[in-house]
Amino acid sequence: MLKTDLSSDAKQRIDDLYTAACKHGTTYEAVVHSTFCDLVLDEFSDREADKPAFAYAREAYGYQTQDELRATQAEDWNNGVCSHGLDWMTCPAGCFEQD
Ligand SMILES: [Zn+2]
Structure with a gap:
């Protein structure tokens, strides 16, 4: 199921980011989701080495x-x-609300 080249460290970081996003936007699922996506983008780069982390975050x-x-x-x-x-x-x- 999960990519075997995903380091447990990267997996842990993704899990932590999701936890952080949940704390940030406790009430609204959509806010948690967009916050989580922002955090992942901040934490990981578009380097080849980070691709498994993005794949895990997506999955x-x-x-x-x-x-x-x-x-x-x-x-x-x-x-x-x-x-x-x-x-x-x-x-x-x-x-x-409209002005
Ligand atoms: Zn709104």
Whole structure:
């Protein structure tokens, strides 16, 4: 299932990042997800050696690249869901308020 060339160190770091993301955005799943993706991107580079870490993050926690994230959020927005994974009835951050 998991790539054998993923070091246990990298796996641990990904697991820790997800835990950190959960603490950061305790309430909203979509916030946890986008925070996690940002953290992974900060922690790992696009070096060949880090590819297994990204693969693990994707497999274990649904990691998405920034492009994929934007596409997902644009799609959500078209469906009436903001970047917090909420709709206009429930988002407390004012995503749907117009000036
Ligand atoms: Zn929102």
